[in-house]
Amino acid sequence: MTVRRTHSISVGFLLELENLGLTVVAGEKGLSRPITSAEANRPAIELFGIFDYLQPDRVQILGSGETAHIQSRSTDPEMEANLRRLFSSGIPCCVVTNGRTPPSPLPQLAEEIGVPLLVSSHNTTRFTKRLWEHLERALAPVVIERGVLMDVYNIGTLIQGDSGVGKSECALELMERGHTFVADDLIEVRSPQESRLVGSGRGIVPYHMEIRGIGIIDVSRIFGPRSIRGEKQIDLIVELQDWNPDVEYERVGIVQRYKELLNVKVPYLLIPVRPGRNISTIIEIAAVNQKLISQGVHMAAEFDRKLIQAMREQTQR
Amino acid sequence: MNETGTVRKEVVILNALGLHARPAALLVQAVSNLNCKIWITKDDYTVNAKSLMGVLTLVAAQGSALVITAKGEDAQRAVDRVVELVEGKFGEE
Numbered sequence: 001m002t003v004r005r006t007h008s009i010s011v012g013f014l015l016e017l018e019n020l021g022l023t024v025v026a027g028e029k030g031l032s033r034p035i036t037s038a039e040a041n042r043p044a045i046e047l048f049g050i051f052d053y054l055q056p057d058r059v060q061i062l063g064s065g066e067t068a069h070i071q072s073r074s075t076d077p078e079m080e081a082n083l084r085r086l087f088s089s090g091i092p093c094c095v096v097t098n099g100r101t102p103p104s105p106l107p108q109l110a111e112e113i114g115v116p117l118l119v120s121s122h123n124t125t126r127f128t129k130r131l132w133e134h135l136e137r138a139l140a141p142v143v144i145e146r147g148v149l150m151d152v153y154n155i156g157t158l159i160q161g162d163s164g165v166g167k168s169e170c171a172l173e174l175m176e177r178g179h180t181f182v183a184d185d186l187i188e189v190r191s192p193q194e195s196r197l198v199g200s201g202r203g204i205v206p207y208h209m210e211i212r213g214i215g216i217i218d219v220s221r222i223f224g225p226r227s228i229r230g231e232k233q234i235d236l237i238v239e240l241q242d243w244n245p246d247v248e249y250e251r252v253g254i255v256q257r258y259k260e261l262l263n264v265k266v267p268y269l270l271i272p273v274r275p276g277r278n279i280s281t282i283i284e285i286a287a288v289n290q291k292l293i294s295q296g297v298h299m300a301a302e303f304d305r306k307l308i309q310a311m312r313e314q315t316q317r
Numbered sequence: 318m319n320e321t322g323t324v325r326k327e328v329v330i331l332n333a334l335g336l337h338a339r340p341a342a343l344l345v346q347a348v349s350n351l352n353c354k355i356w357i358t359k360d361d362y363t364v365n366a367k368s369l370m371g372v373l374t375l376v377a378a379q380g381s382a383l384v385i386t387a388k389g390e391d392a393q394r395a396v397d398r399v400v401e402l403v404e405g406k407f408g409e410e
Contacts (some may be wrong), residue, residue, distance in 0.1 A: 246350075
């Protein structure tokens with residue numbers, strides 16, 4: 001397991017993201033500048049010369065108000081000095097929204113200092129939201145986990161365990177029953193917003209898996225396009241283990257166990273494997289149970305409550 | 318232990334909540350890997366002490382008298398473990 005963080009992406013990468021609607025106006029030589037923060041800044045006080053609070057690692061967004069203000073002061077030397085200071089502070093790039101033409105002296109400064117000046121066709125709110133979504137995703141911490149990631153009744157289930165324990169076979173059977181395959185073997189796990197985990201495959205050729213004795217199969221061909229999806233939030237981790245008499249497996253299920261990945265706790269089950277135990281059925285039940293728990297229904301705890309109630313009534317009789 | 322290798326002991330449930338899910342699981346886990354057969358009897362109802370759902374059907378509240386019967390190589394050890402858990406109130410109140 002290796003934790004990896006994509007420390008930065010380049011400004012040029014933003015141009016490849018079609019839904020940002022970006023074009024370069026000036027400062028093209030700065031397209032390799034790195035972006036390290038998912039946050040953006042709308043410089044307003046900076047236009048008035050206050051730089052005490054500027055975080056220069058952030059993408060700078062100029063909306064209609066800022067753009068109009070710059071335009072009205074385009075020959076003001078103080079405005080030029082403030083913009084020069086902004087562009088020289090180390091910012092990755094500056095984006096003008098609403099498809100507006102960047103007023104002077106923005107293009108000249110961008111070109112001279114080598115900081116990309118971009119225009120987005122979208123309004124500021126939409127652009128900011130989309131930019132944040134892309135950056136949050138691209139800059140989120142990543143860990144590589146071994147296992148099979150399946151979507152079982154919309155519960156993202158990461159099946160783990162030693163090699164040969166039957167993870168892939170179990171995944172095949174789940175697909176036979178109509179559940180959805182995300183990835184096999186190496187799973188790239190990210191924690192966007194560091195509050196949930198999202199898993200996806202790593203390979204350049206997705207949706208393939210190895211079945212011992214047959215070889216590599218293309219899941220999307222065998223089970224069809226409905227059987228696959230690119231990524232899935234991980235809601236449950238199931239570890240399969242060859243039945244070990246010295247291990248105490250969960251019997252009641254009132255106490256929820258967790259596994260922590262990237263500082264996010266995910267419900268975790270250790271399931272013993274033994275000939276004759278249908279693991280895919282057990283995983284389906286585990287997923288439904290998890291779904292019920294997320295809806296506030298806890299079957300084991302409810303059972304225990306009823307039992308204690310029955311004992312109370314018995315002693316009162 | 319008599320000549321047939323059977324161990325028998327009577328215990329009374331002491332913890333306030335009785336033999337609910339958590340204590341029952343502790344009891345079942347304490348004996349399930351031992352080499353013996355073991356039963357719990359309440360009144361005239363007998364269950365296998367290695368079966369969680371069986372033990373739970375006893376509905377043994379605080380004050381219930383249970384007879385533990387075990388047979389086999391580890392019978393004494395199994396009964397001792399059950400007695401220890403019951404007398405220790407399963408770590409509850």
